[in-house]
Amino acid sequence: MIKKLLLICSFSLLLVSQGFGQLLVDEQDSKPLPEGVNLSSPYHTTLSFFFNLDPKNFKPNRAARTLDRRGVIGDPEELAVKLQQVLEGKGIIIRTSEIPNEPNYVDSASNAEHKYYFDKKRLPAIYLEKQGSQWKFSSFSVSQIAQLHSETYPLGTDKLLNLLPKMGTEQYLGLQLWQILGILILILMTFLAHLVFTFLVDRVLLYLMSRLGYGDIGKNYLLPIAKITSFYLIVLLLSLLIRVLHLPVEIWAWIVVVFNTLKPFLIMVIFYKIVDVIAAYFASLAAKTASTLDDQLVPLLRKTLKALVIIVGTLFILRDGLDLDIIPFLTGLSIGGVAIALAAQDTIKNFFGSIMIFIDKPFQVGDWVTSGEIDGTVEEVGFRSTRIRTFRNSLMYVPNGKIADAVVDNHGLRQYRRFTTTLTITYDTPPALIDQFVIGLREIIKTHPKTRKDLYHVYFNNLSSYSQDVMFYIFFEVPNIQEELQSRHEILIQIVKLAHTLGIRFAFPTQTLHMETFPEKKGLGQEQLDSQVYENLLQKFFKMELGKKVE
Structure with a gap:
């Protein structure tokens, strides 16, 4: 024994x-x-x-x-x-x-x-x-x-199994001579491969991209991907060659774990960088569209893809590198996912609501929207909620699920923006002057560059308790509220100038005592002039203000 x-x-x-x-x-x-x-x-x-x-x-x-x-x-x-x-x-x-x-x-x-x-x-x-x-x-x-x-032993590396031991079998530090020489050769090959890949990436790739007119894209996006890819190729080459050295089992077992972990990790990093390229491409497409909602979608898409790459890459690292069985983990994750889904129904509802917003595009960033208590300008659309800046300058966070189910009035998608007001003039204004005033108002609309020319209404249409009323009903063809307000300002300034030129007085609720026979005083009634005089005054206004003659 x-x-x-x-x-x-x-x-x-x-x-x-x-x-x-x-x-x-x-x-x-x-x-x-x-x-x-x-x-x-x-x-x-x-x-x-x-x-x-x-x-x-x-x-x-x-x-x-x-x-x-x-x-x-x-x-x-x-x-x-x-x-x-x-x-x-x-x-x-x-x-x-x-x-x-x-x-x-x-x-x-x-x-x-x-x-x-x-x-x-x-x-x-x-x-x-x-x-x-x-x-x-x-x-x-x-x-x-x-x-x-x-x-x-692919790519002919099996031939090295019989060739390398001929270099010597003497033992040094627990390794045979041919194993030590093989390690030195691998280190030299790694250094040379790094130099070659660096030259190809830094010089050749950037030169070709610059010649094609994509120097910035090559430097900011393709260069990081190429560098990580070169590291992956070096690791792949080492993993193929180092196994022919037949290192001691304790050392080789750890080396296998390291290489099996590095390969999926580097692939994960490569795809992580590729997401930036995809996001940059979609960002360029979004910049060409009029909708600003696409600009909000690109960052969300980038974050989602990067999270997906990290999750999938981590699973491969656990499976290939650490040799863990991920099937029970995925099974437990699916069961847990059902429980989480039941507990987070509102969150899932908001997520699908955000998807519907991006698909239907009921509004975009910068639009003025109204829906029930919601009234303000859209600032940002996220996966869970939408930020709306109210006219009180407060910030409102509205769940996307609520917006998807609600009736939304989007003022920002209006092709024309309506502006209506009533011009009240005093009762002592003669009819001939009212006619010329209405003609002048219509001409102001025709000459303004941002008014709709085929649909407007300007009429003397009412006699109220204290004024004669002229309806002023027009549409502006402007993209946002800022230009609408500027156009209103310009129109109203022209109306006031026209009234001053013609001698029109705007009425307001007052009580007036008329002393028609007061000695040595003229009455408060406006002096009746010939209609030709009013027409000449109107021509004078447009000649001074608008530089044209009214027929």
Whole structure:
């Protein structure tokens, strides 16, 4: 028994020190290995396989006896070596303490079959299977060795497996000479690759973009993406080459985790940067439209896409890098999502309300809207609420779900803006002067550049208790309230000037005592003049104010 234990311990120390076989052996009782091969249990078959492929005791013909080669064409010794290289390249750690030493072992997860998987998650095609009284690598596993080997060592890197060890097998610091030289070569290749990618990105890419007239786009958007892409290509190249060094299992297992984490992380960063390019493109399209609602949609779209990229990227990092099963997490997330949805019905309603606002576009930023108690100018449209600045200068946050269900009067979408008022003139104004006043009002409308010329109403239409009333009803063709107010100002100024020129007095509620026969005093009644005089006064007004003659 002592001899057996010494044999196992010496074999274990040999494997750990060399880093071959990816095998960690614990002290267990085992039967003697006849001719170096024992197939009585998964434990003994695994031990026989790696023991006979150890460089100090290299007997691939014996290791090939652990393979079930029924129906498989190929050199059995070459298949055994390739299987070992696949396990090493994948970073599969095989701990003998976890391998069953039972001749009748049954895998409860595989329909109670006599099978043993080394790593069912990362390498489900490789497993031991009992044939009669012997445990061997299954015929299916043997048939997959060539394909797995080409996947593990693509692009001809498998040729380095036989070339590099010829550089020397002397040991320094726990590594063989060819492994140390391989690490130095990889460092040099990484430095050179970084220089090449930097030159291609910083010089060639920016030069081509500048020649095409997109220098700013290349510098601000494409250059960051290209740099991250170059880092990803370097990591991908290193992950392909470093596996041929067959580093010790403890080191290589951590290196695999690092590379498997870096690759999805860098891809996530690349897509995160691409979102900025997409957002910039849509921003340029939104700038060409008259609607300002598109300008609000672009930042929301950018934030949503970036959040989606981060969520999906994190899931891939957890799955590929940290080797976690994300299916239960997604299942729990979906169940939790239903509960959250039920608890946050108003939030979801507001979210879909914002979608309807962006689709239907009932208003845009800057529009004056009215809906019930809502009355103000739209400042911002978000995914949950809309900000409206009231005319009291207060800020109103209105849930989008409420706006989507409400009747909204959008004053900002008016093509014409109505302006109506009543011009009250005193009762002593003669009819001929009223006629000329009305003609002058109509001419003011015709000459103003922002009034609607095909629809307006200016008539002497009422006799009120204290005035003669002239209806003034027009439309302005202006895009916003500022220009409307400016146009009103201009029209009213022209009306006042016309009244002063013609001698029109505007009436207001008063009580007037008429002294028609007061000695040496004229009456308060307006002097009746000939209609030609009023017409001449009107022509004088337009000649001075508007520079044209009224027919």
